[in-house]
Amino acid sequence: MHEGAPADPTIGELSEGEVLARIAARTGRAAAALVGPGDDAAVVATPSGSVVATTDTLVHGPDFRLAWSSGYDLGWKAAAVNLADVAAMGARPTALLVALAMPNDTRISFVEALADGLREACDALAPGCAVVGGDLTVSATLTLAITALGDLDGRAPVLRSGARPGDVVAVAGELGVAARGLAILFDRFRDGSGAPVAVEGALLASGEHAALRGQLRPSPPIGLGVMAAVAGAHAMMDVSDGLGLDARRMADASRVTIDLDPAALGDDPVRAIEGGEDHALLATFGDDVLPPGFRAIGRVVDSGEAPVTVAGRAYGGPGGWDPYRDWDSVSG
Amino acid sequence: MHEGAPADPTIGELSEGEVLARIAARTGRAAAALVGPGDDAAVVATPSGSVVATTDTLVHGPDFRLAWSSGYDLGWKAAAVNLADVAAMGARPTALLVALAMPNDTRISFVEALADGLREACDALAPGCAVVGGDLTVSATLTLAITALGDLDGRAPVLRSGARPGDVVAVAGELGVAARGLAILFDRFRDGSGAPVAVEGALLASGEHAALRGQLRPSPPIGLGVMAAVAGAHAMMDVSDGLGLDARRMADASRVTIDLDPAALGDDPVRAIEGGEDHALLATFGDDVLPPGFRAIGRVVDSGEAPVTVAGRAYGGPGGWDPYRDWDSVSG
Numbered sequence: 001m002h003e004g005a006p007a008d009p010t011i012g013e014l015s016e017g018e019v020l021a022r023i024a025a026r027t028g029r030a031a032a033a034l035v036g037p038g039d040d041a042a043v044v045a046t047p048s049g050s051v052v053a054t055t056d057t058l059v060h061g062p063d064f065r066l067a068w069s070s071g072y073d074l075g076w077k078a079a080a081v082n083l084a085d086v087a088a089m090g091a092r093p094t095a096l097l098v099a100l101a102m103p104n105d106t107r108i109s110f111v112e113a114l115a116d117g118l119r120e121a122c123d124a125l126a127p128g129c130a131v132v133g134g135d136l137t138v139s140a141t142l143t144l145a146i147t148a149l150g151d152l153d154g155r156a157p158v159l160r161s162g163a164r165p166g167d168v169v170a171v172a173g174e175l176g177v178a179a180r181g182l183a184i185l186f187d188r189f190r191d192g193s194g195a196p197v198a199v200e201g202a203l204l205a206s207g208e209h210a211a212l213r214g215q216l217r218p219s220p221p222i223g224l225g226v227m228a229a230v231a232g233a234h235a236m237m238d239v240s241d242g243l244g245l246d247a248r249r250m251a252d253a254s255r256v257t258i259d260l261d262p263a264a265l266g267d268d269p270v271r272a273i274e275g276g277e278d279h280a281l282l283a284t285f286g287d288d289v290l291p292p293g294f295r296a297i298g299r300v301v302d303s304g305e306a307p308v309t310v311a312g313r314a315y316g317g318p319g320g321w322d323p324y325r326d327w328d329s330v331s332g
Numbered sequence: 333m334h335e336g337a338p339a340d341p342t343i344g345e346l347s348e349g350e351v352l353a354r355i356a357a358r359t360g361r362a363a364a365a366l367v368g369p370g371d372d373a374a375v376v377a378t379p380s381g382s383v384v385a386t387t388d389t390l391v392h393g394p395d396f397r398l399a400w401s402s403g404y405d406l407g408w409k410a411a412a413v414n415l416a417d418v419a420a421m422g423a424r425p426t427a428l429l430v431a432l433a434m435p436n437d438t439r440i441s442f443v444e445a446l447a448d449g450l451r452e453a454c455d456a457l458a459p460g461c462a463v464v465g466g467d468l469t470v471s472a473t474l475t476l477a478i479t480a481l482g483d484l485d486g487r488a489p490v491l492r493s494g495a496r497p498g499d500v501v502a503v504a505g506e507l508g509v510a511a512r513g514l515a516i517l518f519d520r521f522r523d524g525s526g527a528p529v530a531v532e533g534a535l536l537a538s539g540e541h542a543a544l545r546g547q548l549r550p551s552p553p554i555g556l557g558v559m560a561a562v563a564g565a566h567a568m569m570d571v572s573d574g575l576g577l578d579a580r581r582m583a584d585a586s587r588v589t590i591d592l593d594p595a596a597l598g599d600d601p602v603r604a605i606e607g608g609e610d611h612a613l614l615a616t617f618g619d620d621v622l623p624p625g626f627r628a629i630g631r632v633v634d635s636g637e638a639p640v641t642v643a644g645r646a647y648g649g650p651g652g653w654d655p656y657r658d659w660d661s662v663s664g
Contacts, residue, residue, distance in 0.1 A: 040416075040417040041423070042384070051378050052375050054465060055429040057467050057469045059469050086372075089367075099479075101477075143433055145387070152375070
């Protein structure tokens with residue numbers, strides 16, 4: 001370090017090139033990268049003749065709060081939610097592109113932790129996948145827009161529209177845990193005015209810890225997307241906005257009704273149906289023998305008066321998280 | 333329209349699904365799309381076994397002002413700057429993913445105009461390319477993060493690092509026009525406090541009109557990227573941050589010196605060297621016979637004491653636009 005240089009400069013005190021170099025030193029290398037970061041664009045191998053591509057954004061305010069999420073959490077979650085969309089097609093994630101818009105007073109240590117979170121989420125959830133490119137810009141609102149790429153290894157993609165009457169409806173991963181974590185944050189980690197207060201250092205019961213982890217640093221079952229595809233899943237999607245809403249989307253796309261079994265939805269079936277952000281994989285299979293990691297939660301039936309039923313009765317409850325309806329920038 | 337429904341609702345008055353449907357109705361269909369918008373991810377054909385991928389973000393404040401840019405301009409520019417990065421690899425753009433983060437009070441007409449701008453930029457600059465997916469979220473700061481994908485049709489990518497001593501340095505597209513447009517905006521379209529005032533309806537000389545168009549709705553020579561690759565370009569990149577800075581990046585990556593000829597840089601060589609945002613293509617060729625659309629502006633020489641020289645003298649001037657250095661949120 002130069003004499004007199006700040007120990008943890010803000011990105012406004014560094015050049016764009018320096019910030020990029022600090023990030024690139026931490027994000028690893030994708031196995032499929034033919035050209036990695038540093039040129040005008042990355043080049044990623046797609047040996048099977050197609051690429052799966054999806055983008056998802058985390059915005060400070062509606063999607064996260066810095067009092068609740070560390071830089072590491074944020075990088076991890078941004079990677080995880082995008083990897084889940086690739087997995088939900090039955091594909092293997094190969095590469096991430098990261099567009100990072102940050103206030104000028106963001107500390108470089110925060111950005112480095114974010115890069116660590118991106119890399120470690122890839123290493124844990126989708127080995128071989130890593131950041132291949134990105135973009136840095138200044139913004140008043142901290143924003144991460146991630147694009148994830150994936151490869152189908154020659155298989156057909158598994159769409160939302162393939163569910164058939166008679167299929168078993170199954171899920172892999174948690175349902176309702178991230179929502180429980182969000183409820184804990186809203187109930188216990190806000191001050192009198194509703195502003196978020198820090199989670200770090202608080203005493204937590206073990207169930208609370210798991211719920212907060214599910215909300216702040218989720219670990220969707222990425223590898224099971226390929227397993228489901230290989231096992232012949234008819235339809236698949238990730239449960240990002242709540243099982244009730246997402247099952248309805250699958251039912252509508254497939255022109256069927258999905259009947260959920262509340263007895264299969266754990267201790268709190270309402271939270272399992274209404275809670276979002278777990279990024280579990282919802283799939284339907286023609287065979288009652290499910291691939292490892294999946295559990296049956298219902299059955300596909302002929303299209304009836306409601307797209308989703310619970311134990312045969314029309315489900316009309318809240319559909320989960322819709323940022324246009326649910327986020328109030330003043331109170332929340 | 334329903335009786336009593338607002339003629340131009342805000343996105344906060346519509347559901348996410350309605351906003352997505354309004355956008356999807358306008359963005360067309362990519363020729364390479366195997367699965368388009370509406371599932372967890374898009375699937376894009378990559379018959380030659382690799383995909384070119386790049387991401388670039390426009391943020392309200394540092395990158396655009398709504399008093400100066402219409403929704404259409406913004407969609408057009410966001411597409412154009414990303415298409416230019418694909419072209420700069422020698423690739424053909426195939427698909428865009430669009431992450432759009434908007435304040436809740438954004439009018440749907442603005443979003444529709446933005447979608448029109450995206451589609452018409454693709455149709456004009458990269459026929460066959462279109463939006464295949466995206467993400468909508470709420471943000472206090474209007475932000476567009478676009479990812480562009482492209483195909484090399486079996487060719488090797490043209491990197492920044494391939495320039496060789498003896499090569500002709502050439503450019504396709506404008507240099508300095510977008511910077512002149514920005515100077516006009518800053519000089520003439522701000523009020524006494526420095527806040528931007530509307531351009532629409534102002535009387536403009538024809539040169540001013542072209543300069544503003546170059547800044548607000550640029551048309552980089554996307555198709556010439558493939559032409560340069562086919563003609564055997566040794567190195568290529570797009571000039572986004574100013575010729576001086578970008579030529580230095582190419583020279584550093586290639587371990588050479590790039591000598592620019594000021595007589596080949598038009599009426600205002602200083603602006604041509606220092607101005608950013610034109611997204612011209614900068615390339616080097618081993619042959620003095622250049623592909624159509626390219627003009628010689630210099631020569632690659634052995635690495636000397638400066639990475640860029642102008643008529644043989646070391647260039648040490650400003651390097652172009654660096655958001656970390658150049659954007660001041662207070663003064664504008």
